[in-house]
Amino acid sequence: MVFYPPSWVPKLPEVPDTVSIPDFLFDEHNGRRPLNQSWDPFTCGLSGRTRSAQDQKTQVDHLARALNKEFGWKVNEGTEYDKVISVFAFNTIDIMTLNWAVHRNNGISSPVNSVYNADELAYQLTNSGSKSIFTVLPLLQTALAAARKVGIPKERIYLCEMPDITTVGMKMPSGFKTLTQLIEQGASLPPIESLTWTVGQGARQTAFLCYSSGTSGQAKGVMISHRNVIANILQVKTYDQIERDKNGPDYLEVALGLLPQSHIYGLIVICHVSVYRGDQVIVLPKFDIQQYLRSISNFKINVLYIVPPIIISMVKNKHLLTNFDLSSVKSIFTAAAPLGKEIAQELTDQYPGWKVRQAYGLTETCTAVTSSSPHDIWFGSSGSLLPGCEAKLMTVEGNEITGYDQPGELWMKSPSVVLGYLKNAVATKETFVEETEGRFMRTGDEAVFRKAPSGNEHIWIVDRMKELIKVKKGMQVxxxxxxxxxxxxxxxxxxxxxxxxxxxxxxxxxxxxxxxxxxxxxxxxxxxxxxxxxxxxxxxxxxxxxxxxxxxxxxxxxxxxxxxxxxxxxxxxxxxxxxxxxxx
The missing domain is CATH 3.30.300.30 (ANL, C-terminal domain)
Known part of the structure; x- marks a missing residue:
């Protein structure tokens, strides 16, 4: 039995396969909110540094020119795997500019978890084929150690600037180019050639190599195509559009950008979806409860994209929360790990006006495939299927489950399901299965479908077949x-x-x-x-x-x-x- 989104969910628009991510995000012909009607895409929650949507588009272009010259790239020659860079950094307002500038050159960005040590970073550099590292000052020594292990020269390590408050006592070393210098250099360079894509190239070409902890051994490189990202942008936008429209055509949100931009949740749902909708993202480099609460108050943040440990911290620090004006918050969007019913209820009791929503997704599904809607919240569930998604549950014996309240392994079909694992045909074959109904991704998670009090089908993640340990901020072991x-x-x-x-x-x-x-x-x-x-x-x-x-x-x-x-x-x-x- 195949499960589908509820009848109230709008149909997914056609997902283009001849458009790159930056073109989709910044060309108004692709349905994004007009640039002059959008809020500043990214604003630093510590320094207040920001830029307009038009300036964001311009800086992507300038940085693309600089990278093209710096690395001697030919936009339409070779493959994307000839142009791989690794981003080993904390969140900054410039990281997405870097990612999209690489895509503008037909290249690949490989985000790296900022908690990695030198050996773990070296493995990802080698496996991805990265020839350069973009990092931040607090992580520079780890980046240098990993670079020595894999033979990346010092001049191929670049620095992304962070707010001064995060680098107190650290001296900016000489001999490293910064992103700002590259963007300034690109402003005086001639435009690079346009992308010449064939039909279906967006569905075939890798844009991001995100590393996912597998069920065994080292992390696997997940090949995420341009179309995968674009599909999930449209899925989330379409799912939420009815609720947003209730607030009027000019409604925009201020979103929290705390979760790591190296993690699929932060990378896609927060950074890509928000920019396409014209929303503003307040960027924080890491969780500090005082900075977190101060940013909500100062920037009047409406939606908190967070994970359960942060919600637990809020519930346990009720008195601290009363010292800050959190009246701007309308909803909380939590994912990366299940949120207990009791914690959700306790937070709702504390702030009855907040809508506590939960979603489910994986790196291999290029983020969200389910979400609860503000009008259909059922604590403990991960909501309903997004438009364009199909799911089925399979028993250990390989039989398809045909009813509610019967647990089985969750298999997902979606235009956001990724290409596979880099250099790992065995794992790809085991995880991505061709069925009569199409290509499904075996999530390894045990789930059940249940009818909510609203009458809509909701999905509950009840156990984990893959045995991954999900630690705070979406990190996995x-x-x-x-x-x-x-x-x-x-x-x-x-x-x-x-x-x-x-x-x-x-x-x-x-x-x-x-x-x-x-x-x-x-x-x-x-x-x-x-x-x-x-x-x-x-x-x-x-x-x-x-x-x-x-x-x-x-x-x-x-x-x-x-x-x-x-x-x-x-x-x-x-x-x-x-x-x-x-x-x-």
Whole structure:
């Protein structure tokens, strides 16, 4: 049984396949809000630095000219994989200018998680084929270390400026070109040649290489086409248009741009959709609750694009929130991890006028495929399917589920479903399946469809088949990656990593470890735990540390085929937590 969007959802307009992302965003013939009627696309929430929509378009053009000369690119020669750059940075108002300038040259932008260490960054540089790094001053040393590992010369590292408040005590080093210098240089260069695309090129050509934590091993490069991005822009815009129209034809929003621009949620839903609609995005480099609340008050932000840990922080700091004017907020849009019904209700009780909406999507679906509407909110659900989306649920045995309230693996079909994984045909074949009804993406998430009180079909994400651990701000940890790291430690004979709940992060990794015979009889468990945790901390980024702890176990439960039975370990952890609470 294939599930479709509710009848009230408007039909998806035709998604063009001969238009690049920057042309779609800035050419008014493509349906975007006229530039002179749009608000400033990006404004720094710390410094107030901003630019108009027309200036944004001009700067993309100037930076495209400068990059063309800097790298000796030929716009319509070679493939997009000859022109790959990596963006290893915190949020700034210039990052999207950089991305679109690369696209204007028929190139690829590969956003990098800012928490990566040098080894993780080096892997992405090598796998993506990047020949240059655009970074920020606080991350420069990590970028330099990774560049040395992969042979990228220092002169191919560039700096994106950040507000002075974020670089206090840091001296701007010599020998690095900045984005501002490149944009100024481009203003005096001749225009570059126009894109000469053939029919269907937008659907075939990669625009972004975003890296997704897979179910095993290293992160995989997700090939996102121009048409994938354009499709999701139109899907989100179309889904929300009825509600926005109720506010009149001139209605625009001020949106929060806090989530990382390297993460698919921040990259597409916040940065691309907002610009196309003519909205304004207030950009913050990272979460600081005081700066966050001050920005809402100062810039009269209407919609908060956030993740559950931030909502939890708001609920736990009620008295702090009363010190700021948050009356401009109309809605909250949360995704990247499930939001509990209780937390959603508690926030609504605190601010009854706010609409708390939840969405669901993946890097592999180029963001949102479901969303709750302001007129149809059902706490705990991830809303209804967006226009152009189709879904079905499959049992472990491969049978299609034909009714409500029956869990199964969620398979998604959408024009936003990506091209596949870079240099990984096996994973691509396993994840993207050709069916009679078309090409579906196996999400690895267990879901159910239920009828809401409104009568509309809603989707509930009930478990995770892929076993990814979703940490704060949308970051993910693959248990298999940590397990491979742990098995290199001499004290570990076998292990399994699971997600355990955490008030702040939502989820954190916890390791169950079978100790090896190398562990001496006189070595205490506490000492061995500390050694194992320190070992992981020396090898992995902070969000991958074993914040859930290390617990020793006699044997790791596994199926006859050798698959770790994580559900049994999660049950054991829940039971242990209940016992601890009962003793208090």
């Amino acid at each position: 693959a248990p298999a990656e940590l397990e491979a790291c742990l098995l290199d430690h001499p004290a570990v004979a076998d292990c399994a990593v699971i997600a355990v709940p955490d008030d702040w992060a939502g989820e954190v990794p916890k390791a169950y470890v079978v100790r090896s015979n190398h562990v001496g009889l006189l070595e205490s468990e506490a000492m061995t735990r500390r050694e194992i945790c320190k070992y992981v901390e020396g090898k992995k980024s902070k969000h991958k540390w074993l914040e859930g702890g290390v617990e020793f176990i006699d044997i790791i439960p596994k199926s006859p085929s050798g698959k770790i039975l994580r559900r049994l370990l999660r049950d054991r952890d829940r039971m242990d937590r209940r016992k601890q609470r009962s003793k208090l």
